[in-house]
Amino acid sequence: MTRAADEASLIGRIAAGDETALRALFARHQTRVFRFILRLVRNAAVAEELTNEVFLEVWRSAGSYAGASSAATWMLSIAHHRAVSSLRKRREETWDEDAAAELPDTGDNPEMVAQKADKGAILRRCINALSPEHKGIVDLVYYHEMSITEASEILKIPENTVKTRMFYARKRLSELLKEAGIDRGWP
Amino acid sequence: MSEQTTEEIEREEIEMLLPWYVTGKLDRTDAARVESYLARHPRLAAQLDLIRAERDETVLANEALGRPSATALDRLLAALPAAKPWLAQRIARSALFQRVSDFFAAPTARGVQWASLTAAALIVVQAAAITSLVVRDGGSTYETAAGQSVGGGQWTADGVSALVVFADDAKASAIAGLMTEFDASIVDGPKPGGVYKIRLRTADRSQSAQDALLRRLAERRDIVRTVLPSRN
Numbered sequence: 001m002t003r004a005a006d007e008a009s010l011i012g013r014i015a016a017g018d019e020t021a022l023r024a025l026f027a028r029h030q031t032r033v034f035r036f037i038l039r040l041v042r043n044a045a046v047a048e049e050l051t052n053e054v055f056l057e058v059w060r061s062a063g064s065y066a067g068a069s070s071a072a073t074w075m076l077s078i079a080h081h082r083a084v085s086s087l088r089k090r091r092e093e094t095w096d097e098d099a100a101a102e103l104p105d106t107g108d109n110p111e112m113v114a115q116k117a118d119k120g121a122i123l124r125r126c127i128n129a130l131s132p133e134h135k136g137i138v139d140l141v142y143y144h145e146m147s148i149t150e151a152s153e154i155l156k157i158p159e160n161t162v163k164t165r166m167f168y169a170r171k172r173l174s175e176l177l178k179e180a181g182i183d184r185g186w187p
Numbered sequence: 188m189s190e191q192t193t194e195e196i197e198r199e200e201i202e203m204l205l206p207w208y209v210t211g212k213l214d215r216t217d218a219a220r221v222e223s224y225l226a227r228h229p230r231l232a233a234q235l236d237l238i239r240a241e242r243d244e245t246v247l248a249n250e251a252l253g254r255p256s257a258t259a260l261d262r263l264l265a266a267l268p269a270a271k272p273w274l275a276q277r278i279a280r281s282a283l284f285q286r287v288s289d290f291f292a293a294p295t296a297r298g299v300q301w302a303s304l305t306a307a308a309l310i311v312v313q314a315a316a317i318t319s320l321v322v323r324d325g326g327s328t329y330e331t332a333a334g335q336s337v338g339g340g341q342w343t344a345d346g347v348s349a350l351v352v353f354a355d356d357a358k359a360s361a362i363a364g365l366m367t368e369f370d371a372s373i374v375d376g377p378k379p380g381g382v383y384k385i386r387l388r389t390a391d392r393s394q395s396a397q398d399a400l401l402r403r404l405a406e407r408r409d410i411v412r413t414v415l416p417s418r419n
């Protein structure tokens with residue numbers, strides 16, 4: 001059985017009220033969903049709460065899952081909606097790129113601090129400083145390895161908008177890098 | 188439109204596809220289009236290195252986030268019944284069906300005891316049924332010594348309650364089918380005599396509708412042996 005078929009089967013069992021199937025799906029996708037949300041809302045407690053809400057939504061609406069998209073795409077779509085709604089509610093959390101750029105780089109361990117000037121670390125900090133909209137598409141494409149069609153389904157935007165959003169996210173990244181002293185010659 | 192503009196448009200279209208080209212997520216047509224363009228414009232290949240660096244650092248940034256706490260699953264599981272209350276009822280009902288199934292399928296010593304009790308209690312139940320019918324005609328209800336009132340069924344927010352005894356040879360699957368057909372759920376039992384309290388969901392609250400519903404249920408003699416209205 002392919003992974004897609006296996007997960008469709010899991011969701012079918014969840015629709016019938018199989019808690020074990022939900023546990024299995026949770027074990028497979030919890031971290032992926034949690035990270036996707038955390039990157040957008042920037043608060044671990046909120047991200048964890050929203051992650052649970054995603055799986056509760058799966059529990060509630062598994063019967064309506066048509067199987068047209070993968071389980072991951074479906075769940076990330078719910079996750080994106082929840083994260084954006086949460087951000088809208090928390091108006092005080094409006095994104096400030098300048099402030100975000102100053103956030104501690106969680107990817108650095110003590111050994112890496114000495115290499116702060118490293119190009120990779122700067123690139124990482126600039127990616128972290130992107131707006132939620134831009135960071136969301138970058139994460140979907142690079143980390144979650146979503147196709148254009150899948151990203152379109154998750155973000156509920158046309159495929160052409162997916163392409164242009166990614167394009168402008170990369171352009172913005174170049175601007176942030178330039179401000180950090182790195183000119184990568186594009187665009 | 189000038190030739191250069193067309194070239195710029197094509198370049199931008201290809202640039203937009205490059206991230207997916209690097210992650211291997213382009214469909215065959217677009218991938219071929221990108222490769223054809225790269226073959227004609229080798230300088231654009233430098234973009235691929237930029238994109239690979241972006242991808243590598245994005246992966247690192249995500250992996251550095253750690254994982255949710257170990258208690259997340261417990262909290263999720265605790266929230267499930269409230270998220271789907273009808274399902275929680277159905278699961279409880281399924282457990283009861285299993286008990287029904289076990290009861291009828293396995294003639295254990297306990298089962299024999301129950302059968303004896305059933306035979307004895309049936310007389311009481313049948314008597315109560317007959318009495319209730321008689322008494323209802325007089326406009327009142329009858330209450331057993333155990334405090335079980337029998338008479339006009341009690342309307343709850345979502346339907347009417349009834350006491351039923353299933354036929355000895357009724358299969359669990361047939362019982363489950365009947366319960367689904369009547370949108371009913373077992374809320375208690377089995378009590379001595381194999382009596383189950385069930386709740387039938389219906390939107391019509393009239394007495395005539397209640398009577399008709401229970402009459403219709405009672406007509407299914409292949410599955411239910413006794414049907415009585417229940418007040419509580």
